[in-house]
Amino acid sequence: MDVNKNEQRIFEGLELNYIPGDEDDLSMDGSPEKPNYFDLIVGQLEDILIDQRFQQLQQDFLNKYCHEFDDSEENKLSYTGIFEEYVCTIERTIEEKLKLTVPNFDMDWFLMELQKNKGSLDGEVFEMLYTLSDFVAFKSLVLDFKAEKEGRNPDFANAFTVVPLRL
């Protein structure tokens, strides 16, 4: 492979948000008939997650339940039901949207591929998906949201002091 071609591959890789060399792995993974299918879905998934309507759905959910959460070590039993509802709502939405945008979307196949290629998701997307599998990640998401809503996040405006300038 000459240098130019290599550079081009790297550039394409960056644009599609996965590491160069993934293409080769994919074609070896036993899906030669649809080599770009996985990338297509990951792209769609990223689009869904950054879409304003999806973000709104998540915000609405957090808004509805964040008052129930406290920043204490012991968790209330009610958190578990809320977490389950969160997982159902978010997963259902993602699956429905993927079915709409990806022709012949096959969730099982995608999940298998996702497992094999977990490096192909960028940090933020993976972090979001993590709140679906890890209760502790979900709890901190809710608490961060609540802190922000109540304006408890650090406000650096107070760190400034305004003094008259004397000449």
Next chain:
Amino acid sequence: MGFQKILKKMKAKEKEMRILILGLDNAGKTTILKHLNHEDPTTISPTLGFNIKTIVYGDYKLNMWDVGGQKSLRSYWKNYFESTDGIVWVVDSVDTRRLDDCRRELHALIEEERLVGASVLVLANKVDLPGAASLEDIRERLELDNVTTHHWKIVRVSAMTGENVVPAVGWLVNDISQRLFTI
């Protein structure tokens, strides 16, 4: 469906285990957890909800869930059964009057379909206190020898002094790992 299962599978590769700490109220579940997490166990109030700690044990990451044991809370235990690899059943060795109650709750757990594969570690706790029942007594009163569907072990421990707690959990981790991570 969906992501949750697959992300859990990814974690399985990272050698994680989910362990549920249960038992009657005042058995010492949270104290066990605190001891394992190197926290001060002297200032604990009754658990009304649940605690989660991730504890590193050798090559393994143990996700430990400690759920309150008061009678009114026990019906919530079932919400935490899913994907459980091991159960730590904590018994107050001094509270011999409630051992029948303790047996009933333990055997109800063992019959749970979602806990079929789980290894069971019974901790006869508070052995540092006077009046603690012997291991044989507790084993008999809990009818542990009738349990043939699960791997189980009973160990005398003191969560307060830490005696035996870590080696006992070592048995559990080892038993689970042989099932989960070999071949």
